Structure formats: structure tokens, C-alpha cells
Amino acid sequence: MYTHSLSASVCVCVNVINAYFFPLGCRYVSKTATKTQVEFDYNGPSMKTSVPGPRSQELTKQLGDIQNVGAVNFFCNYEESRGNYLVDVDGNRMLDLYTQISSIPIGYNHPALLKLMTNPNNLSTFVNRPALGILPPENFPDKLTESLLSVAPSGMTRVQTMACGSCSNENAFKSMFIWYKVSEKTFKLCLLLPGCPDLSILSFMGSFHGRTMGCLATTHSKAIHKLDVPTFDWPIAPFPRLQYPLEEFSRENAQEESRCLEEVEDLIVKWRQKGKPVAGIVVEPIQAEGGDNHASPDFFRSLRNICRKHGCAFHVDEVQTGGGTTGKFWAHEHWGVDDPADIVSFSKKLLTGGYFQKDELQPDKAYRIFNTWMGDPAKNLFLAEVLNVIRRENLLEEVTRSGKALLNGLYELQAQYSGILSRARGQGTFCAIDICDDETRNRILLKTRDKGVILGGCGDRSIRFRPALIFKEYHAHIFLNIFNDVLAQLK
Amino acid sequence: MYTHSLSASVCVCVNVINAYFFPLGCRYVSKTATKTQVEFDYNGPSMKTSVPGPRSQELTKQLGDIQNVGAVNFFCNYEESRGNYLVDVDGNRMLDLYTQISSIPIGYNHPALLKLMTNPNNLSTFVNRPALGILPPENFPDKLTESLLSVAPSGMTRVQTMACGSCSNENAFKSMFIWYKVSEKTFKLCLLLPGCPDLSILSFMGSFHGRTMGCLATTHSKAIHKLDVPTFDWPIAPFPRLQYPLEEFSRENAQEESRCLEEVEDLIVKWRQKGKPVAGIVVEPIQAEGGDNHASPDFFRSLRNICRKHGCAFHVDEVQTGGGTTGKFWAHEHWGVDDPADIVSFSKKLLTGGYFQKDELQPDKAYRIFNTWMGDPAKNLFLAEVLNVIRRENLLEEVTRSGKALLNGLYELQAQYSGILSRARGQGTFCAIDICDDETRNRILLKTRDKGVILGGCGDRSIRFRPALIFKEYHAHIFLNIFNDVLAQLK
Numbered sequence: 001m002y003t004h005s006l007s008a009s010v011c012v013c014v015n016v017i018n019a020y021f022f023p024l025g026c027r028y029v030s031k032t033a034t035k036t037q038v039e040f041d042y043n044g045p046s047m048k049t050s051v052p053g054p055r056s057q058e059l060t061k062q063l064g065d066i067q068n069v070g071a072v073n074f075f076c077n078y079e080e081s082r083g084n085y086l087v088d089v090d091g092n093r094m095l096d097l098y099t100q101i102s103s104i105p106i107g108y109n110h111p112a113l114l115k116l117m118t119n120p121n122n123l124s125t126f127v128n129r130p131a132l133g134i135l136p137p138e139n140f141p142d143k144l145t146e147s148l149l150s151v152a153p154s155g156m157t158r159v160q161t162m163a164c165g166s167c168s169n170e171n172a173f174k175s176m177f178i179w180y181k182v183s184e185k186t187f188k189l190c191l192l193l194p195g196c197p198d199l200s201i202l203s204f205m206g207s208f209h210g211r212t213m214g215c216l217a218t219t220h221s222k223a224i225h226k227l228d229v230p231t232f233d234w235p236i237a238p239f240p241r242l243q244y245p246l247e248e249f250s251r252e253n254a255q256e257e258s259r260c261l262e263e264v265e266d267l268i269v270k271w272r273q274k275g276k277p278v279a280g281i282v283v284e285p286i287q288a289e290g291g292d293n294h295a296s297p298d299f300f301r302s303l304r305n306i307c308r309k310h311g312c313a314f315h316v317d318e319v320q321t322g323g324g325t326t327g328k329f330w331a332h333e334h335w336g337v338d339d340p341a342d343i344v345s346f347s348k349k350l351l352t353g354g355y356f357q358k359d360e361l362q363p364d365k366a367y368r369i370f371n372t373w374m375g376d377p378a379k380n381l382f383l384a385e386v387l388n389v390i391r392r393e394n395l396l397e398e399v400t401r402s403g404k405a406l407l408n409g410l411y412e413l414q415a416q417y418s419g420i421l422s423r424a425r426g427q428g429t430f431c432a433i434d435i436c437d438d439e440t441r442n443r444i445l446l447k448t449r450d451k452g453v454i455l456g457g458c459g460d461r462s463i464r465f466r467p468a469l470i471f472k473e474y475h476a477h478i479f480l481n482i483f484n485d486v487l488a489q490l491k
Numbered sequence: 492m493y494t495h496s497l498s499a500s501v502c503v504c505v506n507v508i509n510a511y512f513f514p515l516g517c518r519y520v521s522k523t524a525t526k527t528q529v530e531f532d533y534n535g536p537s538m539k540t541s542v543p544g545p546r547s548q549e550l551t552k553q554l555g556d557i558q559n560v561g562a563v564n565f566f567c568n569y570e571e572s573r574g575n576y577l578v579d580v581d582g583n584r585m586l587d588l589y590t591q592i593s594s595i596p597i598g599y600n601h602p603a604l605l606k607l608m609t610n611p612n613n614l615s616t617f618v619n620r621p622a623l624g625i626l627p628p629e630n631f632p633d634k635l636t637e638s639l640l641s642v643a644p645s646g647m648t649r650v651q652t653m654a655c656g657s658c659s660n661e662n663a664f665k666s667m668f669i670w671y672k673v674s675e676k677t678f679k680l681c682l683l684l685p686g687c688p689d690l691s692i693l694s695f696m697g698s699f700h701g702r703t704m705g706c707l708a709t710t711h712s713k714a715i716h717k718l719d720v721p722t723f724d725w726p727i728a729p730f731p732r733l734q735y736p737l738e739e740f741s742r743e744n745a746q747e748e749s750r751c752l753e754e755v756e757d758l759i760v761k762w763r764q765k766g767k768p769v770a771g772i773v774v775e776p777i778q779a780e781g782g783d784n785h786a787s788p789d790f791f792r793s794l795r796n797i798c799r800k801h802g803c804a805f806h807v808d809e810v811q812t813g814g815g816t817t818g819k820f821w822a823h824e825h826w827g828v829d830d831p832a833d834i835v836s837f838s839k840k841l842l843t844g845g846y847f848q849k850d851e852l853q854p855d856k857a858y859r860i861f862n863t864w865m866g867d868p869a870k871n872l873f874l875a876e877v878l879n880v881i882r883r884e885n886l887l888e889e890v891t892r893s894g895k896a897l898l899n900g901l902y903e904l905q906a907q908y909s910g911i912l913s914r915a916r917g918q919g920t921f922c923a924i925d926i927c928d929d930e931t932r933n934r935i936l937l938k939t940r941d942k943g944v945i946l947g948g949c950g951d952r953s954i955r956f957r958p959a960l961i962f963k964e965y966h967a968h969i970f971l972n973i974f975n976d977v978l979a980q981l982k
Contacts, residue, residue, distance in 0.1 A: 027771055055629075062632040066640065066649055070857025071624045078619040078628050079612075089629045100622040101863045113618040117608075121570075126617070127604040127873070128569040129842070131591040133562045137569050138546075138580045141553040149557065163654045170657075170703040174720050180883055181719040196722040197715060211659040211862055213705030220827040223686060228672040229665050232721060261601060350862060351620070366561025367715055371657060371702055372592045372839060378869075382618070 010358060040111055041083030041470070044478060045452025046093040053090025071260040075387050081108035084468060084475055086454060094449065095478055098456040101287075102320050102466035104346040106395070107384045110470075116385050125377050132161065132374040140377065147384040151314075151329050154337075161375025165319040165347030166210030169282070171369050171478045172355045173201055173214050174342045176280035176313040178331045178363045179342075183311070197393050199279040200232065200314070202264065204239035206290030206459075209282055209317050218282055221290035222461070229444030235267035235278060239287060240295045244423045245411075257299040261306065268310045279307075280313035280342075285331035288320040291459020292432030297335040304340070313361060317343040323349030324390055324469050327400035334427065349469075351386065352379035397471040403428040405473040406465060409480035423462075430459065431465040440490070447486045453479050510966030531602055532574030532961070535969060536943025537584040542685020544581025572599035575959060575966055577945060585940065588968055589947040591812050593779075595888070595955035596877045601961075607876050611841050614780055616868050623652065623865040633866065638875040644807075644835045644847050646829075652845040652866025655808040656838030657701030658859035660773070662860050663834045663846045664692055664705050667771035667804040669854045670833075674802075686746060691723065691762055691769040693755065693803070695730035697781030697950075700773055700808050709773055712781035712950070714945075726758035730778060731786045735914045736902075748790040752797065759801045771804035771833075776822035779811040779862040783923030785916060789827040805853060807832040815960050818919030825918065828883070840960075842872035842877065886960040894919040896964040897956060900971035908978045915952075922956040923949065933982070937976045943968050 052074040054058065059075045080087040084107055086096040096104075106112075111125065116122060132136055148159045162168040177199050203218035210216065213224060217232040219225055240257045243249035268278045281303065286376035287293035307314040321331035325348070332340040343362050347353035352375050363369050390396065403426060408431050423434040435441035441461045448455055458464040467475065494979055543551065543565040550566045571578040577587040587595075597603075608615060621628055639650045648655065653659040668690050694700065694709035701707065702716060708723040710716055731748045734740035778784035800803040810933045812822035814837070823831040833852050838844040843866050854860050881887065894917060901915035901924050914925040924931035932952045939946055949955040958966065 007949055011594060040837050044651045059627075059632060063627065063635075066632060066635055068853055068857060068860070071861060072627065073625045075629050075631070076621065078621065081615075081619065086626070100620070100626060103620070103622065108619050109615060109619065114614055117614050117617055123568045123605055123608050124572075124600060126608055126869075127601065128572065128599050129591070129594070130569065132593065134564045135567050135577070135591060136550075136554065136563065138550065138566050140566070141550060142558060144554075144557055158556055164658065164860060165863065166661075167655065167657060167703060173704070176701075178719045194782065195718045196720060196820070197718075199721050211665075212658060212702060212703045215707075217704075224856065227686045227859070228669045228690075229687060230668065231722060234725075280683065362559055365715065367713075368561060368718070369559070370562060372594055373655060378617075384591050396598055482677065 005301045005323045033225050040109065041107070042085040042093055045085070045095050045482070046091075047450065047452050048091045051088060051090075051092055051094075055089040059089065078108065083107040083110075084471055092452070094452050094454045095482075096454045097108070097467045097471070097476060097479060098454045099464050099466055099468050102325070103351075104468050106389050107348040107468045107470045110389065112385050112389050113382055116381060122381055125381055127397055129373060129376060129378070131372055132377070136157075137377055143377065143380050143384060146324045147380055147387055148239040148350075148354065148356075150387060153332065153340055155339045156344065156356040156358055158359060159354060160369065161352050161380065162347075163373060163375060164353045164372075165345070166212040166215050167235050167371070168319065168345040168347055168353040168355050169209045169218075169315075169317060170212055172315050172345045173218075173280065173282070175343060175355075175357060175369060176201065176315060177361060178368055179310075179313055179361050180277070180279035183360075191468045193454050198276045199369055199390065201315075202235045202237060202271070202278045202281045203258045203265060204237050204260075204283060204287070206239050206287050206293055207284060207317075208287070208289035209283070209284075210319075212436065221287075233276065235258070235271045237264045237267055239290075239293055240299060242294055242296075244294075244426075246296070246335055248292065248340075253296065254298070257295060257302075258427055261299070262305055264303065265310070266310065268306070276422060278310070279310050280315050282315040282317055284317050284429065285321045285334070286326070286430060291462045292318070292425060292430075292464050293459075295428075297337075300332070300335050301337055303419065304337070307342075309332045310477055313342040315343040315345065316364050317345050319345060319347045319353075320466075321430065322397055324348045324396050325349065325428055325466065326397055326430045328404055329390075329396065331427065331430070349386075352376060376477075390469060393470075398472060399428045402467075402471050402473045402476050403431065405476040407431050411475060413480065413484060413487065416484075420487060420490060426465070429465060429467050429471055432462045434459075435461050435463060437461055444486055445487070446491065448483060451482045451486060453482050504951070506871070508947075531600065535577040535917055536576070536586050536973070538941065538943050539582045541941045542579060542581075542585075544579065544583060546580040553780060554581060560582075569599065574598040574601075575962055576663065579831050582590070583943070584634040585943050585945045586966060586973075587945045588956050588958045588962070588970060589945045592959055593816070594842075595959050596814055596842070597880050598961045601880065603876050604873055604878050607872060611756065613872055613876065615853045615874065616872055620864060620867060620869070622860050622863055626845065628868055632687060632867075633883055634868065634871050634875060636689075638878055639841075639845065641878060644812040644821055644831055644836070646830045647690055647835065647849055648848045649849040649850060649853055649856065652843050652871065653838075653862075654864055654866060655844045656708050656836070656864070657663055657703040657706050657844075659810065659836040659838055659844040659846050660700045660709075660806075660808060661703055661705045663806055663836045663848075664709075664771065664773070666795075666834060666848060666852050666860060666881060667692070667806060669859055670804060670852050671768075671770035673855050674851075678938075679791045684832040687826050691767045693726045693728060693758060693762075693769045693772045695728050695751075695774060695778070696731045697778050697784055698773070698775055698808075699780035699811075700775075701779070701810075712778075722766065726762045726850065728755045728758055730781075730784055731773075731790060733787075735916045735936060737785065737787070744787065745789070748793075751792050755794065755797055757801065759797070769801070770805050771806050773806040773808055775808050776812045776825070777817070777918065780949055781813065782953045783916060783921075783955050784950075785918075788828075791823070791826050791831075792828060793953070795828070798833075804833040804838065806834040808836050810838045810844075811893045811957075812921065813837045815887050815890055816840065816919055817921045818887055818894055820881075820887065822921070840877075843867060881960060884960060884961075889963060890919045890960055893962050893964045893967050894922065896968070900967060904971065904978065907975075911978060911981060920956060920958050920962055923953045925950075926954060928952055935977055935981065938980070939974060942973045942977060946974050
């Protein structure tokens, strides 16, 4: 009954991709792609209209009567989408290097996830969403153990699920406030309302931690996110602005990082003097929305030490970097430390939101961190299966391999189109490149999409690459060839 | 393949409930229950251990190594739960009048929802969660139209989905701030950060609007929710403290409401003078978490007019009251006005979070109200089916009928146990009663649970009743009999 009829339209072997869809284009490389291991994937993009096509435009108009549709790119046919390919309602099939803002872990319609849906034992989990904080299902401890705890960051044995990334960060912040007060590190009483002290969270310029009002006070990637919304008076430190490739500018970058770290310490002291002590520092291992800004393992280790020195909690926000896309399950694993953080939050590719925390960060009393649903066991089911697939198919190694192909290709294109491209950078497939200006960046995004590749922007003028974990070397080559064509036509 | 083997353990006819499980108890009434129309329901509670039983205790210990379990009541067997009955891991079967903090609309394992899961056309919706704001699925406008828009509050044609209640209120607040600024009703510039003005939201003592930091600034039901978390300096008005039954105290109650409304206007003026103008007022039609506090339709109509007069938006939070439980789909329908609000937020029984808004409240630009997921189409699927069931089975009428039976029973018990019970009140099945003190209330909750009925507390010393929409008159009688037994033993 549940055999979905995908196989007919799926081609397993892709040997001559180059000659396939852009026979007249200026080719980036003559590499032939290796045999695909993604059996439910398509064999390449296939474009029928420019995007958005007529059907997408019609639906956008329809939805416009219900919602603001200014951000809608196009409408999708998720039933026909497979693996690395997103199919739209006009029959266009695009290689997806953006994956729903980096939130699809193992591609569209993965057979393992479809199979999970057909298991009658799982039905009840979908139709009876519990209030997890008061009435958890029997298998909840086991499911947490086999899924989230099996990928717990070093030093953390406790995890709290939440519905989305913003809720995860909001509650992580609250945990830090509670911990700070319970630790009695401050004796100042609240001036505003008894019991609601003027504590603060230190964040970085260019960071993105969500858009609910606590998160938004720590988000500084784009002005439009914050405009007209009241905020807290919390300290904002500069984030290092590094020069790439990192290894060629190690001295300059180390200086830049020192400057930022000094500023962090100054702000902690200043805000303590202001009567708004810093309960915690929140940081992304790679600033994503803010423009894929990297910092060295040394920077993060020093930040961790500053937190220890000043009695602040250290919160690493892995909502976008977590889940394997940097070649390790957590981006902070690249720092090589045993005690990377006090709290690590996640969402997106993990399908459920939530955060890991150290024992001492757990609130002292019930109902201090609480809401109706506290996550969703149906998402935990999918996550457990995603983790199985990651292990079974060694996807972290694959990401490292395809990430190298992607980044090397970007280096080559950057050399070739030095007037347009600069600052190619990345870890695993979590890569980015800068375009000469905002307007050209946006033009490139649209042209590339019309040739069958979906990319996303970030920062002022960067393009970010966020493929699924099943993205292989030959997918990198498909993209690089198309990207080269677009750049050649721009020149 | 998907025929679940429920029928064996389910009894359709319940004629002699009274004599069934408490043959020795002191009976409240001798009413025999009418034939059940809930075909997938059990025929009554069945208790094997006190709650939590040994298996629940063991699992609580296990989960305690992962999370704070101070709020866990017991562990559930959701596979075996049916209709109005929640089954725990020790084999206890309880009549559920709390329904996962009022979030299960049509009972456990409703056949219509199970059937939806077995439809192969729906699989893709579950396994490919889209970024709805940029890449919606083809059927998204139609699904919104046939589900949420079919129950849109009067005067509202626009709806935005969100993942949960807190996110819904956070984004509703942001919409009001944006609307307020865009309407250029204020000329004050932000003192703190350019672009982030000192606007405020007026809320009421005793209200609950969620626990993320924007919502939390408007939540004042219990101190533990707010302790140690920084907040905004926003105005808080008194909510009427009415005397029940309402019809007996109409003069006193009208005076009390006038007092509160005057205070609302005073606060609006005061906060404008402070340079923190009130962009919106948020209110629950019945304060739920805060103790089931009612106010008259007149009160809400006056509040609406105050908003118009002072240029504030009016936000009605129907997260707990919405979805049919008061006998109308929205509690604000009891006010009898055509233009009840500018924003109405929802979650819980609607399975997806979100809010309706008037045209002018929609943000002027894209990405101002935005996050990765913007809701979840899988939840919309369930909601559409829930709405079908509500209509097909006339559940709003049923709620009105069973709500009357419940409230009349509470009145009778209140007369009988006047030293313990007071202030019985309610609309539909959204009922509550006060207990003489907090400690007795908590003891009653536990004793009632051990006899097979799940209830929830609210406020300082209230019990709230939040059954599913499939709760019938005879379920009310089952509960009332058990409640009577508990009260008789307390006396």
C-alpha cells in the first residue's frame, strides 16, 4: 500500500552530467561525476520555466490575500522532490543547496523517513501530541537516549526539547539567568519588579539567535529584523572580521580576535558596573545569517575561559551549524576541547528544537522552564532515524569529502573571477563566498536558480551553501559547472 | 494493514456506569448515563494502582537523569488511550478532564486522525517540513482556506501560522509594534538603540500569555514563571475579580469592571507620558492559568473601545479558550460584536500555533515577521480534519450540553459541600471551581486521580476543567460521581 512510485523517475547512474543540461555553456571543469550513492536522487536539474513560473505566480497571488508573501520564492511540489532536488509547481527540478534554510538533513522524501511513517507502531505518536513536561510517553527516556543523547556534546548529559530554534534559545537564556541567580553570583536586587533582575546576555555584532523578543535582543545580523521592536539594554561585542584564506592571515586574524576578546571583557565589566551583570555569552560557531563569519578555535577557547573567569555561562548556538554540515556533528567539535560550553542549542536539521546543558545549568525547580508541548515526540522519531542514516552511510565523512570539492571549486572560480568573487570559506559543506556587491549577489542568485540550482544569501553580499548531508562530490561539480556558466555570462 | 485493533477493548454502550466502578461510594446522583456516541471511547475509568504507579516511578527516575522531572505527573501509554480516556504505563485508565493542558481537541487516537495518517497522499507533508515563508507547498493556500480561514474571527481574513502559543503571541506583539510605528502614531525616537523604540504592551494581573521573554513580560499568573528573568517595564492593569454566579452580582461586578477599565485608561496615559506608549492591549477572554477569571461581554466591548480611543491595537489571546471548548469556536464570540479584535492568537486545540489579524495589522514588508518554519503543514492537515469532525458531529452543541451538565453538577456539589467548594463558574465545558485552600485543592486533585479522573489546577486554589470536545453529558456524570466520593471522604 505504501510503496511510493518513485523509482520510475529516478536515475541511479550519472556519468556524463557535463554534457547533459548545458551543452553550450562555458564549463568550469571537465570532471565526470562518480556514480551516485543517493538512490532516491534525480540525475540533475531540469528547468521548464524561469522561476517563479506561472503556477507559482498564481499561487503567490492567492496566498497574498491571506499573508504577506514578500518573502515567497516559489511554490513547491514536495511529493515529487527527491534527495538533493526540489521540484516546483511548474515542473522545474532544482539542485537544492539551501535546503529550506538549512533545515532538511538527509534530502527530500528519504526512503528511511517514508518507511517510518508506514510503521503502525508510530501512528499514535503523530496523532496524540502530549504535554511532554507533565505526561511523557513511555518510550520518551529511551527515545532521548538513542537519539539526542547519542550525539550529546562533550560534558553534557542533559537535554531539553523545544518546538523551534527561537524557543530553544529563549529557554536557554532563561536557564542561564536562573543559574546565575541561583549561584548567588549577584546580590543586586531588581529595581523594576521584585524577582525580575536586570541581568543581561552578551552577544556579538552580526549574530543571529532568533526573532522572539529575548532572542531578538541578541540578534544583530540585519536591521529589518529589529526595526520597531523594543529591546533590552544588553552588551554587544564585535565579532572578529577575519581575512581569508585563514591560514594565509594567521597573524592579522589573531590580532583581530584579541581585539574582540578584550572588548568582550571590557563589556562584561562595564555592564556589571551598570547594574546589569552578564549572566551568559551566546555565540554561533560560525555566524550564519550574519554572513558566514568564522573565528578560530583559539578565539572560542578564550571566550570559554573569559566566561569561567567572570562567572558567566557559555551558550553555543548550533541551530544552523549543528547536525553534521561542517563535517563534524557539532561545529564546536572543531575546537578540540573537552568542555566546550555550558549550553548548546539546536533546531533545523535536528528537526526538533532544544538544548543540551551541563548538570549545574538545569533549573533548581519544576515549572521554571516549561510550556505546553515542550517539543514534539513525532519529530524525535524522525531525528532518531536521521541519526541512523548518518551513521549507516557515514555521512559526516561524505560531507567532509563533498565539502572539499565544493570549497576547492570555489577557490578556483574565485581565482578565475577575481573581480566578482572573494573570501571563499567553509567547513564541510557549510561554505560561503562573497560577491562584489549586493545587487550582483542577488542577480547571481536568481540566474543560478533559473539554471537549476537553489542558493541562499547571507550577510551583506555573501552567498551561503547549505546542502543536505547526502550532497556528494558530483553534486558539487554539477553546481560548480552551473555557477561557472552564470559567472561567465556576467563577466 | 492500518486497521488498529481497538475495537476489542472498547465498549460502545454504557448504561449502568454508576454501579460499575464504585459500588460502595456515596453517589452524587442516580442518573444513568445515556448511550455513548463516542464509538472509540472506553466505558469508564479502571484503576489498578495509585498514580504514579511503579512503572511510572521507574521511568520518572530514568528521565530524571536527563531532565528536571519535578512537573512529571506520570508516564502514558498513548497507544492504548482512547477518546476521553488516558491510559498510563501501569494500566490505569483515567477519564481525562485536563487533556494535555487543554490541547487535545477530539480525544485520543480519534479514528479520523488515524485514517489521515494512512493516506499515502499525506506522507510527503510529514517527512518534508518546508520553510513556509519562502517555499510553501502547492496546497498551502487551499489548506489555509479550508481549515483556519473557515473559522476566522469576524472581520479577519488574514492568518499567520506559527509553531506554538508563545511564538504566536511574540509575533502578534511584534505585529502590533510594527503597526503602531508604521501608523506614525508616535514621534518619539528610541533612546536605547535607533530603530528599537520604547513601546509597550498593556496586560492584566493574573494573565498568562506564554513564557518566552516578550510573552513573559505580559504573564502575571504565578511568580515562579517570572523569577530571575529580566522583563520590560510595561503597564499591568487589574483584571476584574468578579463574584459568582455572575447573574446574582451584576451590580457589584459592573462596578468592579468599571474600576479596572478606568485603571486601564490611566495606565495608557501614564505610559505615554513616560515615553513608552502602549502599542497594544493583550487579554484572555477567560483568564485560564491565572484561575479561570471571567469578565462580562461589556467589559471586553469597553476595552475594545478604549483601544480605538487611544490608538492601541487589541489582541485577544485565545490560545486556551479557542477551538470550541466554551461552546462557541472562539470565546470572544460570546461578546456579540462584529469587530472583536485586531489580532486573535491561537494554539493548543488548534494543533498549530498562529494568529488572525486585520488587514492593517499585516506588516508592511517581507521578513519582518519571519522564522525558519513559520508553522508546520503537518499540523494544518490534522486541524482540517479536526474541524471536519467538529462540524460533522455538531461538537459545539455537544459541548454546550455537556458543559451545562458539568456546571449544574458543580453548583449542586457546591451547595452540598459549601465548606470546601465555592465560585463554580464556566462557559461550555470551560469550567472551574474554587477549593477552600491550596493544600486541600492539591489533595483533591490527587485523590480524584487515584479514583480515575484527571483534573488540573489553576490560580491559587482553583480546579479547572478542560475536557476534549467529545466529552458528553454522561462523562460529566461519571466525573461528578467520583468527585462527590472524594469530597464525601474529605468532609
